Amino acid sequence: MLDGNTRxxxxxxxxALDAKVLSIITYGEMEAPCSEALKDxxxxxxxxxxxxxxxxxxxxxxPVQLGNQVAICISTKDVEKTKQIFEALQQDGQVNAPLEETPFSPAFANVTDxxxxxxxxxxxxxx
Structure with missing residues (x-):
């Protein structure tokens, strides 16, 4: 998670890492409404x-601050497995982004355990 300088x-x-860019989606390309400042x-x-x-x-x-820029990503091939992991991790934790379909995934969520x-x-x- 970066503060406006992801590109x-x-x-x-x-x-630096000889990485291949697989995809880039802007907030403006997503179906959810966003501010004019955020769309690009x-x-x-x-x-x-x-x-x-x-x-x-x-x-x-x-707010981006030291300690919250990096998250562990768990990737599955099955929506039900994603739901199961989300339900387990959110217990006594905090949901930062609810489990929902996005332009890049049929089921995505962000949770702090x-x-x-x-x-x-x-x-x-x-x-």
């Missing part, structure tokens, strides 16, 4: 580095 970070990591910012970007996937986004208004660890749970699109 710059993507270019840096593309060169990155809502979701995915880079491939060898066998690892890195996801990036600009903050949609959540009871230990203060933030997780993004995403179901991969089956193209």
């Amino acid at each position: 710059e970070a993507i270019q840096f990591y593309e060169n 910012h990155v809502a979701h970007a995915m880079l491939k580095i060898d066998n690892a996937d890195l996801m990036f986004s600009d903050s949609p208004g959540i 009871k230990f203060g660890i933030t997780f993004q749970i995403v179901t991969e699109n089956q193209n």
Whole structure:
């Protein structure tokens, strides 16, 4: 999670880590309403580095500070498995983004568990 400079970070990591940009979706391209100031910012970007996937986004208004820029991402191929993981992690935790369909996933959520660890749970699109 970055504070408006995700495109710059993507270019840096593309060169520094020999990453391949798989996708970039702006807030304006998503179906949810957003402010004019946010529409050109990155809502979701995915880079491939060898066998690892890195996801990036600009903050949609959540203050970015040391400690909350990085989240653990759990990726599944099954919406039901994603729901199961989300339900388990949200117990005594905080839901930052509810489980819902997005332009990049049939089921995506962001939750901070009871230990203060933030997780993004995403179901991969089956193209």
